[in-house]
Amino acid sequence: MGTKVVIFWHGRVGLPGFFRIFAKIMRKEERYARVLAHFREQMPNVNTELEFGSVFQLLVAVILSAQCTDKRINQVTPELFRHYPDAKTMAKAEPEDVLEYISSVSYPNAKADHLVKMARTLVEKHDGEVPSDMNALLDLPGVGRKTANVIQSVAFGKSTLAVDTHVYRVAHRLGLVSKSDNTPYKVEQALVKYIPEEDIPNAHHWLLLHGRYVCTSRKPHCEKCELEELCAKHIEGSKLA
Numbered sequence: 068m069g070t071k072v073v074i075f076w077h078g079r080v081g082l083p084g085f086f087r088i089f090a091k092i093m094r095k096e097e098r099y100a101r102v103l104a105h106f107r108e109q110m111p112n113v114n115t116e117l118e119f120g121s122v123f124q125l126l127v128a129v130i131l132s133a134q135c136t137d138k139r140i141n142q143v144t145p146e147l148f149r150h151y152p153d154a155k156t157m158a159k160a161e162p163e164d165v166l167e168y169i170s171s172v173s174y175p176n177a178k179a180d181h182l183v184k185m186a187r188t189l190v191e192k193h194d195g196e197v198p199s200d201m202n203a204l205l206d207l208p209g210v211g212r213k214t215a216n217v218i219q220s221v222a223f224g225k226s227t228l229a230v231d232t233h234v235y236r237v238a239h240r241l242g243l244v245s246k247s248d249n250t251p252y253k254v255e256q257a258l259v260k261y262i263p264e265e266d267i268p269n270a271h272h273w274l275l276l277h278g279r280y281v282c283t284s285r286k287p288h289c290e291k292c293e294l295e296e297l298c299a300k301h302i303e304g305s306k307l308a
Contacts, residue, residue: 106273154195157186181209226267233278
């Protein structure tokens with residue numbers, strides 16, 4: 068006959084051992100429920116921090132934001148959009164023309180080339196408009212799955228979840244995904260399995276912003292984290308401990 072263990076918890080005072088047990092044995096459904104309830108309460112109205120005036124400008128900003136901060140992108144896009152506000156104007160430019168305005172972002176040469184080719188493809192295949200279809204988005208130069216998911220979610224209100232480095236890190240640290248979920252696509256599939264469809268568009272921003280401002284990569288601000296008790300660092304052998 069098996070042994071049943073019942074743990075009574077009255078707050079968080081003097082119970083570091085409890086956190087290790089709790090983080091390890093909590094059912095995944097309960098873990099998701101607690102995390103989502105926290106974000107729904109703390110960040111009810113959330114959206115991208117990128118600044119844009121059209122779907123095309125959002126696409127440009129997201130492409131530029133790869134391995135670069137949104138703050139930096141918001142510094143360079145006003146002048147870029149002043150000269151190239153839409154696909155038809157950017158399609159007439161050369162990469163070196165665009166490079167002049169984005170030289171301070173990461174990988175500027177490659178991104179300038181992608182932006183011009185992307186704009187030309189939009190003009191040639193979609194009359195200058197950004198498509199909402201996933202396959203059509205992925206067909207655009209410089210657009211990968213993460214970027215396509217952002218466009219579908221932010222611009223078109225679809226239930227897609229983009230996984231960037233912040234989302235990937237936080238999903239693992241909060242125990243929302245398994246160690247075997249070791250690619251962005253696997254993390255995406257694991258998250259959408261448990262997150263209600265109506266929460267999926269917000270979930271990307273919730274996890275991203277938590278990773279950007281609280282659960283940072285090198286030195287997470289655990290003292291400010293209200294989800295700290297769920298952190299994988301409480302599981303024995305965790306690299307975060």
